Amino acid sequence: QKEVEQNSGPLSVPEGAIASLNCTYSDRGSQSFFWYRQYSGKSPELIMFIYSNGDKEDGRFTAQLNKASQYVSLLIRDSQPSDSATYLCAVNSPTGGGYNKLIFGAGTRLAVHP
Amino acid sequence: NAGVTQTPKFQVLKTGQSMTLQCAQDMNHNSMYWYRQDPGMGLRLIYYSASEGTTDKGEVPNGYNVSRLNKREFSLRLESAAPSQTSVYFCASSEVGGGGKVTQYFGPGTRLTVL
Numbered sequence: 247q248k249e250v251e252q253n254s255g256p257l258s259v260p261e262g263a264i265a266s267l268n269c270t271y272s273d274r275g276s277q278s279f280f281w282y283r284q285y286s287g288k289s290p291e292l293i294m295f296i297y298s299n300g301d302k303e304d305g306r307f308t309a310q311l312n313k314a315s316q317y318v319s320l321l322i323r324d325s326q327p328s329d330s331a332t333y334l335c336a337v338n339s340p341t342g343g344g345y346n347k348l349i350f351g352a353g354t355r356l357a358v359h360p
Numbered sequence: 361n362a363g364v365t366q367t368p369k370f371q372v373l374k375t376g377q378s379m380t381l382q383c384a385q386d387m388n389h390n391s392m393y394w395y396r397q398d399p400g401m402g403l404r405l406i407y408y409s410a411s412e413g414t415t416d417k418g419e420v421p422n423g424y425n426v427s428r429l430n431k432r433e434f435s436l437r438l439e440s441a442a443p444s445q446t447s448v449y450f451c452a453s454s455e456v457g458g459g460g461k462v463t464q465y466f467g468p469g470t471r472l473t474v475l
Contacts, residue, residue, distance in 0.1 A: 254400070278461050278462060280463070280464075288468075288469075289450055289466040289467060289468050289469050290403070290450070290466050291466070292463060292464070292465070295461075295463060297461065334402065334403065336403075336464075338462055346391050346408075346410055346454070346456045346462045347393075347405060347408060347418070347462070348405075348462060348464060350395075350402045350403040350404075351402055352400060352401060352402035353402055
Protein backbone atom coordinates (compact mmCIF):
# COMPACT_ATOMS: atom_id res chain seq x y z
CA GLN A 247 0.00 0.00 0.00
CA LYS A 248 1.36 3.37 -1.02
CA GLU A 249 1.81 5.76 1.88
CA VAL A 250 0.03 8.67 0.19
CA GLU A 251 -2.65 7.87 -2.37
CA GLN A 252 -4.30 10.15 -4.88
CA ASN A 253 -6.54 9.48 -7.85
CA SER A 254 -4.40 10.23 -10.91
CA GLY A 255 -7.31 11.72 -12.85
CA PRO A 256 -7.75 13.56 -15.03
CA LEU A 257 -10.47 15.30 -13.06
CA SER A 258 -12.39 17.38 -15.55
CA VAL A 259 -14.60 20.23 -14.31
CA PRO A 260 -16.33 23.11 -16.09
CA GLU A 261 -15.19 26.67 -15.49
CA GLY A 262 -16.87 28.13 -12.40
CA ALA A 263 -17.50 24.76 -10.74
CA ILE A 264 -15.97 23.39 -7.54
CA ALA A 265 -13.08 20.98 -8.01
CA SER A 266 -12.61 18.45 -5.22
CA LEU A 267 -9.25 16.70 -4.90
CA ASN A 268 -8.73 13.90 -2.42
CA CYS A 269 -5.80 12.26 -0.69
CA THR A 270 -5.46 9.43 1.83
CA TYR A 271 -2.40 8.60 3.90
CA SER A 272 -1.32 5.58 5.89
CA ASP A 273 0.79 6.92 8.80
CA ARG A 274 -1.48 7.79 11.73
CA GLY A 275 1.37 9.77 13.28
CA SER A 276 1.40 12.31 10.45
CA GLN A 277 0.88 15.85 11.65
CA SER A 278 1.44 18.14 8.68
CA PHE A 279 -0.31 18.10 5.32
CA PHE A 280 0.46 20.09 2.21
CA TRP A 281 -1.00 20.72 -1.23
CA TYR A 282 1.31 21.66 -4.08
CA ARG A 283 0.30 22.73 -7.58
CA GLN A 284 2.53 21.76 -10.49
CA TYR A 285 2.05 23.14 -13.97
CA SER A 286 3.38 21.03 -16.82
CA GLY A 287 7.14 21.38 -17.09
CA LYS A 288 7.39 23.48 -13.93
CA SER A 289 8.32 22.85 -10.31
CA PRO A 290 5.84 22.21 -7.48
CA GLU A 291 4.46 25.34 -5.84
CA LEU A 292 2.99 25.29 -2.33
CA ILE A 293 -0.63 26.46 -2.25
CA MET A 294 -1.97 25.24 1.11
CA PHE A 295 -0.90 23.58 4.32
CA ILE A 296 -3.05 22.30 7.18
CA TYR A 297 -2.10 20.95 10.57
CA SER A 298 -5.39 20.64 12.48
CA ASN A 299 -8.60 18.74 11.87
CA GLY A 300 -11.26 20.74 10.07
CA ASP A 301 -11.21 23.28 7.28
CA LYS A 302 -8.71 25.95 6.34
CA GLU A 303 -9.64 28.54 3.75
CA ASP A 304 -7.39 30.75 1.63
CA GLY A 305 -9.13 32.63 -1.13
CA ARG A 306 -10.71 30.14 -3.54
CA PHE A 307 -8.90 27.22 -1.89
CA THR A 308 -10.10 25.20 1.10
CA ALA A 309 -8.09 22.38 2.64
CA GLN A 310 -9.96 19.83 4.75
CA LEU A 311 -8.35 17.40 7.17
CA ASN A 312 -9.84 14.39 8.92
CA LYS A 313 -7.15 12.61 10.90
CA ALA A 314 -9.49 9.88 12.15
CA SER A 315 -10.22 8.87 8.56
CA GLN A 316 -6.65 9.66 7.42
CA TYR A 317 -8.03 11.85 4.70
CA VAL A 318 -7.14 15.29 3.38
CA SER A 319 -8.84 17.14 0.56
CA LEU A 320 -8.53 20.34 -1.43
CA LEU A 321 -11.52 22.23 -2.75
CA ILE A 322 -11.11 24.84 -5.46
CA ARG A 323 -14.13 27.11 -5.79
CA ASP A 324 -14.97 29.01 -8.99
CA SER A 325 -12.46 26.89 -10.95
CA GLN A 326 -10.62 28.71 -13.72
CA PRO A 327 -8.77 27.32 -16.76
CA SER A 328 -5.59 28.63 -15.09
CA ASP A 329 -6.18 26.09 -12.30
CA SER A 330 -5.51 23.28 -14.78
CA ALA A 331 -2.44 21.56 -13.34
CA THR A 332 -1.37 18.52 -11.35
CA TYR A 333 -2.04 18.78 -7.62
CA LEU A 334 0.33 16.94 -5.30
CA CYS A 335 -0.62 15.94 -1.79
CA ALA A 336 2.31 15.70 0.67
CA VAL A 337 2.36 14.40 4.22
CA ASN A 338 5.03 14.37 6.87
CA SER A 339 5.49 10.81 8.00
CA PRO A 340 7.25 10.31 11.33
CA THR A 341 7.25 6.55 10.87
CA GLY A 342 8.13 6.30 7.21
CA GLY A 343 9.97 9.52 6.63
CA GLY A 344 10.77 11.41 9.76
CA TYR A 345 9.55 14.75 10.96
CA ASN A 346 11.46 16.83 8.46
CA LYS A 347 10.68 14.74 5.39
CA LEU A 348 7.58 14.63 3.25
CA ILE A 349 5.96 11.75 1.43
CA PHE A 350 4.32 12.81 -1.84
CA GLY A 351 1.39 11.32 -3.64
CA ALA A 352 1.65 10.80 -7.40
CA GLY A 353 -0.70 13.73 -8.01
CA THR A 354 -4.13 14.36 -9.51
CA ARG A 355 -4.34 16.07 -12.86
CA LEU A 356 -7.08 18.71 -12.95
CA ALA A 357 -8.48 20.01 -16.23
CA VAL A 358 -10.84 23.01 -16.12
CA HIS A 359 -12.64 23.50 -19.41
CA PRO A 360 -14.34 26.76 -20.50
CA ASN B 361 15.84 36.91 -3.26
CA ALA B 362 16.15 34.03 -5.76
CA GLY B 363 14.80 31.24 -3.50
CA VAL B 364 16.13 27.87 -4.66
CA THR B 365 18.29 27.78 -7.78
CA GLN B 366 19.51 24.75 -9.73
CA THR B 367 22.06 24.25 -12.46
CA PRO B 368 22.05 23.05 -15.14
CA LYS B 369 18.47 23.27 -16.43
CA PHE B 370 18.98 20.55 -19.04
CA GLN B 371 21.63 17.87 -19.49
CA VAL B 372 22.19 14.93 -21.82
CA LEU B 373 24.68 12.27 -20.74
CA LYS B 374 25.93 9.04 -22.21
CA THR B 375 25.76 5.87 -20.13
CA GLY B 376 28.70 5.75 -17.74
CA GLN B 377 29.41 9.48 -17.69
CA SER B 378 29.40 11.37 -14.43
CA MET B 379 27.99 14.75 -13.51
CA THR B 380 27.07 16.94 -10.56
CA LEU B 381 23.80 18.80 -10.17
CA GLN B 382 24.12 22.00 -8.18
CA CYS B 383 21.55 23.52 -5.84
CA ALA B 384 21.67 26.69 -3.75
CA GLN B 385 19.14 28.46 -1.54
CA ASP B 386 19.17 31.97 -0.11
CA MET B 387 16.38 31.55 2.46
CA ASN B 388 18.71 30.54 5.30
CA HIS B 389 16.98 27.16 5.57
CA ASN B 390 18.58 24.37 7.52
CA SER B 391 17.18 21.43 5.54
CA MET B 392 17.71 20.61 1.88
CA TYR B 393 16.45 17.77 -0.31
CA TRP B 394 16.95 16.10 -3.67
CA TYR B 395 14.01 14.47 -5.45
CA ARG B 396 13.48 12.80 -8.76
CA GLN B 397 10.17 12.88 -10.59
CA ASP B 398 9.18 10.29 -13.15
CA PRO B 399 5.85 10.10 -15.01
CA GLY B 400 3.14 8.60 -12.80
CA MET B 401 5.52 8.20 -9.85
CA GLY B 402 5.29 11.51 -8.10
CA LEU B 403 8.28 12.94 -6.26
CA ARG B 404 10.67 10.44 -4.72
CA LEU B 405 13.29 11.49 -2.21
CA ILE B 406 16.86 10.60 -3.16
CA TYR B 407 18.84 12.19 -0.31
CA TYR B 408 18.26 14.90 2.21
CA SER B 409 20.29 17.01 4.60
CA ALA B 410 18.52 17.92 7.82
CA SER B 411 21.20 20.47 8.66
CA GLU B 412 24.65 21.55 7.58
CA GLY B 413 27.09 18.68 8.04
CA THR B 414 24.52 15.86 7.88
CA THR B 415 23.12 13.84 4.98
CA ASP B 416 20.81 10.84 4.92
CA LYS B 417 19.44 8.47 2.34
CA GLY B 418 15.90 8.79 1.11
CA GLU B 419 13.71 6.37 -0.78
CA VAL B 420 15.87 5.92 -3.92
CA PRO B 421 19.56 6.65 -3.10
CA ASN B 422 21.27 3.98 -5.24
CA GLY B 423 23.54 5.43 -7.92
CA TYR B 424 23.75 8.87 -6.29
CA ASN B 425 25.94 10.71 -3.82
CA VAL B 426 25.45 14.09 -2.19
CA SER B 427 27.50 16.81 -0.58
CA ARG B 428 26.21 19.52 1.75
CA LEU B 429 28.92 22.03 0.94
CA ASN B 430 27.68 24.70 3.37
CA LYS B 431 24.33 25.91 4.63
CA ARG B 432 23.38 27.30 1.22
CA GLU B 433 24.53 24.57 -1.16
CA PHE B 434 23.63 20.92 -1.65
CA SER B 435 24.94 19.00 -4.66
CA LEU B 436 23.89 15.67 -6.19
CA ARG B 437 26.42 13.53 -8.04
CA LEU B 438 25.85 10.73 -10.51
CA GLU B 439 29.08 8.75 -10.64
CA SER B 440 28.20 6.48 -13.57
CA ALA B 441 24.95 7.51 -15.22
CA ALA B 442 22.46 4.87 -16.35
CA PRO B 443 19.39 5.22 -18.60
CA SER B 444 17.22 4.47 -15.53
CA GLN B 445 18.39 7.81 -14.11
CA THR B 446 16.68 9.73 -16.89
CA SER B 447 14.33 11.94 -14.93
CA VAL B 448 13.56 15.44 -13.73
CA TYR B 449 15.52 16.31 -10.60
CA PHE B 450 14.26 18.84 -8.10
CA CYS B 451 16.08 20.39 -5.19
CA ALA B 452 14.09 21.76 -2.27
CA SER B 453 14.77 23.48 1.02
CA SER B 454 12.83 24.01 4.22
CA GLU B 455 12.96 25.27 7.72
CA VAL B 456 11.59 22.86 10.26
CA GLY B 457 9.03 23.87 12.82
CA GLY B 458 7.62 21.78 15.62
CA GLY B 459 5.38 18.88 14.70
CA GLY B 460 6.83 18.44 11.24
CA LYS B 461 5.77 21.84 9.93
CA VAL B 462 8.20 21.37 7.11
CA THR B 463 7.16 23.67 4.29
CA GLN B 464 9.40 22.84 1.37
CA TYR B 465 10.25 25.23 -1.45
CA PHE B 466 11.39 23.84 -4.78
CA GLY B 467 13.91 24.87 -7.38
CA PRO B 468 13.09 24.95 -11.11
CA GLY B 469 14.41 21.45 -11.79
CA THR B 470 17.04 19.80 -13.99
CA ARG B 471 15.87 17.69 -16.90
CA LEU B 472 18.39 14.87 -17.33
CA THR B 473 18.48 12.40 -20.20
CA VAL B 474 20.90 9.45 -20.14
CA LEU B 475 21.41 7.78 -23.51
